[in-house]
Amino acid sequence: MPWIDACATDDIDSEDLIRFDHDGRTFAIYRSPDDEFYCTDGLCTHEQVHLADGLVMEYEIECPKHNATFDYRTGEARRAPACVNLNIYRVKTEGGRVLIEV
Amino acid sequence: MPRRDYSMLGPDATRAIETGLLAAQWYHTDIPRNQMKDLMRRDDGPAIRDTIILFGAMVALAGTGVALWPSLWSLPVWLAYGVLYGSAMDSRWHECSHGTAFKTRWMNDVIYQIASFCMVRNPHTWRWSHARHHTDTIIVGRDPEIAIMRPPEFARLIANFFGVVDAWNGWVRMLYNATGKLHPEEASYIPEAEQHKVIRVARIWVLIYGGVIALAVVAGSILPLMVIGLPRLYGAWHHVMTGLLQHGGLADNVIDHRLNSRTVYMNPVSRFIYWNMNYHVEHHMFPMVPYHRLPELHQAIKHDLPAPNRSIAQAFAEMWPALRRQLKNEDFFLKRDLPVTAKPYREDLHHAALGTAAE
Numbered sequence: 001m002p003w004i005d006a007c008a009t010d011d012i013d014s015e016d017l018i019r020f021d022h023d024g025r026t027f028a029i030y031r032s033p034d035d036e037f038y039c040t041d042g043l044c045t046h047e048q049v050h051l052a053d054g055l056v057m058e059y060e061i062e063c064p065k066h067n068a069t070f071d072y073r074t075g076e077a078r079r080a081p082a083c084v085n086l087n088i089y090r091v092k093t094e095g096g097r098v099l100i101e102v
Numbered sequence: 103m104p105r106r107d108y109s110m111l112g113p114d115a116t117r118a119i120e121t122g123l124l125a126a127q128w129y130h131t132d133i134p135r136n137q138m139k140d141l142m143r144r145d146d147g148p149a150i151r152d153t154i155i156l157f158g159a160m161v162a163l164a165g166t167g168v169a170l171w172p173s174l175w176s177l178p179v180w181l182a183y184g185v186l187y188g189s190a191m192d193s194r195w196h197e198c199s200h201g202t203a204f205k206t207r208w209m210n211d212v213i214y215q216i217a218s219f220c221m222v223r224n225p226h227t228w229r230w231s232h233a234r235h236h237t238d239t240i241i242v243g244r245d246p247e248i249a250i251m252r253p254p255e256f257a258r259l260i261a262n263f264f265g266v267v268d269a270w271n272g273w274v275r276m277l278y279n280a281t282g283k284l285h286p287e288e289a290s291y292i293p294e295a296e297q298h299k300v301i302r303v304a305r306i307w308v309l310i311y312g313g314v315i316a317l318a319v320v321a322g323s324i325l326p327l328m329v330i331g332l333p334r335l336y337g338a339w340h341h342v343m344t345g346l347l348q349h350g351g352l353a354d355n356v357i358d359h360r361l362n363s364r365t366v367y368m369n370p371v372s373r374f375i376y377w378n379m380n381y382h383v384e385h386h387m388f389p390m391v392p393y394h395r396l397p398e399l400h401q402a403i404k405h406d407l408p409a410p411n412r413s414i415a416q417a418f419a420e421m422w423p424a425l426r427r428q429l430k431n432e433d434f435f436l437k438r439d440l441p442v443t444a445k446p447y448r449e450d451l452h453h454a455a456l457g458t459a460a461e
Contacts, residue, residue, distance in 0.1 A: 016139070047237055055142045055390055057205075064390050066233045067201045079201060081233040083293050 003092070003099040009037070010096070017061060017072075019052035022102065027089065028052055029098060030072045032059060037091045038072050039100045045077065045084035106242045106354075106432065108251050110287045114243030118355070123241050129358040129447040130387055131406040141391045141399050144205035148394040149197075152374065153213060156194070160186050164329050171325050180328060184337025185375065188265060191220035192341035193377035193393075199225075199232050202392040203377075219307060222272030222334055224279060226299040230292045236389055240354045240362045246291065250350045252432035254425045259346065265338030272334075273311075279304035344368070344376045347417045351424035351436045358447045359386040361438050365400065365410040366417045383407050406445060408438040 006020045012031040019042055020027045026042035028051045040061075042050050049065040056062075060078060062069045068082030075086035090101040107114045118124055163183035170176035197203040198214035218225035231246040238244035250259065261267050278285065279301050284292065292300065310330075317326040324332070344366075353361045360383055368380040379385060381396040384403065391399050404410075411417035420436065427434045440446065 046233070053138075055139065057144065062201075062390060064388075066236055067390060069201075079207075080229055080296065083295060 001101045003101050006039075006098045006100050008096055009093055009098055012037070012098070015056050015058070017052060017054070017056055019050060020100070025102070026050065027100065027102070028061065028072070029091070029100065030056060030061065032073075037093060037098050039089040039091045039102075040070070040072050040075055040086040044068055044070075044082060045086060046082045106252055108242055108248060110243065110246060110290050112243055116243070118238070118241050118244050121355075123355060123357060124238065124244065127357070128387075129360065129445075131403040131445075133388075133402060137402065138388070141388070141395045141402070143395075144202065144392060145394070146205045146209065148392075149203040149209070149213075152377070153194075155374075156186060156190055167328065168325060171323075171328070180333075180336065184333040184335075185340050186337065187220050187333035188335065188337025189340035189342075189344075190375045190377075191217040192345070193375065193379055195221050195223060195228070196232070196379065197377050197393050199229055200389055202390060218303075219310070220334065222269050222276065224272075224276065224300050224303055226296055226303060227275075227279075227288055227292060230296070234291050236386065239359060239386055240349050240352075240356075242354055246287070248354075249345055249348070250425065252354070253429050256425075256429075259342075259425075263339045263342050265335035265342075269334045269338070276304045276307050280308045340372070340375055343414065343418075344372065344380065347411075347414070347421060348379070348382045351421040351428070352438065353435045359383050360407055360440060360444070360447075364417060364421075365407065366414060367410055367412055368414055372414065405441065405443040408440055408444075 004022055006022070006027070006029055007018060009031075012018050012029060014031055014035060015033045017028050017030040020029050021042075028040050028042045030038040030040070032038065040051070042052065044051055044063040044065070046063065046066055046068050049063055051061050051063055053064040054062050055064070056072070059071055059073055060069045061072045063082065066081050067079070068077065069079040070077055070082060070086050072086070073088075075088040077083055077085050092099050109115070160183060163179050163186070167176045167179040167183055170179060194203070194213050195217035198210045198217060201207065201210050203213065204210045215225055218228065235245050235247040240248060242248070258267050275285070282301055284297055284300060288300070289297065314326050314330045318324055347364050347366055349362055349364065352364060356362050363383045363386050365383045366380045368376065373380060378393040378396045381400050384391070384396050384399045384407075387403070388399060411420060424434065424436050
């Protein structure tokens with residue numbers, strides 16, 4: 001799977017996320033409180049609302065529409081109404097850039 | 103326009119899909135990400151403070167009511183207790199269902215379970231129904247929580263001020279679920295993997311109510327039921343009063359909360375009981391903002407919202423005549439005027455769904 005240059009590390013605040021669209025797909029890229037980077041599918045598995053407007057709390061992302069939460073490190077659905085896990089993708093940083101493997 | 107069919111399985115549900123109301127993007131006022139992150143930030147403090155006040159008052163009032171029973175002097179005490187049990191618990195149920203009241207999850211979950219019991223709303227069923235309410239707010243055939251269906255049934259609305267219809271339905275549904283069954287409409291929005299939880303809670307509640315009723319029989323007094331169960335009836339009026347104002351008389355089948363929801367300025371006591379849900383446009387537009395930050399959210403976006411109603415009385419004076427007009431013409435609704443600073447949104451879709459607003 002190819003590594004895609006998604007954004008600069010500085011584009012994402014600590015404990016926050018951004019939206020990244022690529023090749024007709026949409027992703028969410030996270031920066032954790034300890035400055036690790038993670039990537040999941042961009043849409044909540046409950047009703048396909050984009051997570052980019054959601055709230056990152058430590059290692060969880062909360063959907064902005066129905067407050068479903070996921071562990072963005074593992075994709076695990078932690079709180080209803082989400083019952084299906086998010087897909088996750090490998091992430092690495094090189095020279096101040098965030099690359100995702102999709 | 104044919105009469106509305108509010109069934110989740112009826113023709114209006116199909117029509118909502120066909121007209122694009124479900125696939126549509128709801129309107130949101132632009133607000134900078136950093137400001138929104140700050141508004142969404144969770145905090146245990148306000149909800150712990152309010153919960154201590156609420157439960158402390160309930161214990162004190164119930165204790166006083168029991169001590170004064172059966173004197174008439176206990177009446178005002180029960181009325182106050184009832185409002186906390188039968189109305190304040192409605193807002194606690196609501197806010198904790200969103201998971202926004204407390205920062206700590208187990209605190210949200212504990213209060214959610216207690217409040218669900220008090221309001222006779224199965225916590226699992228209603229979590230899903232409320233999610234649907236936020237997905238398809240006041241879209242006929244999709245939203246299972248439309249309080250005022252058109253044409254309005256005034257007898258039902260007034261009876262609900264005493265909890266009669268809703269509480270009765272809650273208890274009947276509890277007994278039905280306790281037999282191991284779900285209503286087909288429930289099954290339409292509760293995932294199969296979650297359905298057993300509905301039944302488990304219903305059975306636990308039946309045991310609790312059975313214990314309270316047995317205690318009342320043994321004691322030869324309704325006093326146990328004055329503490330648990332009956333306050334859902336005699337204390338319901340406040341949450342019905344505020345709840346009807348949320349969407350009553352406004353547009354249905356639109357995808358802009360400014361047109362189908364109502365923000366009302368209220369007195370501090372009602373705001374405590376209602377946990378600031380008087381900022382209802384704001385809540386629907388940004389449901390992740392905790393109740394204690396809604397006044398700030400209101401200040402941040404009010405330039406883009408219709409003018410709020412100035413008081414509960416003024417809001418009822420606006421809504422009640424509109425409901426009366428809907429008796430004769432169920433297509434009548436109050437069209438919200440947006441301020442000149444507001445962005446218009448999807449007039450095309452709204453005209454197709456609504457026709458022209460009655461003046």
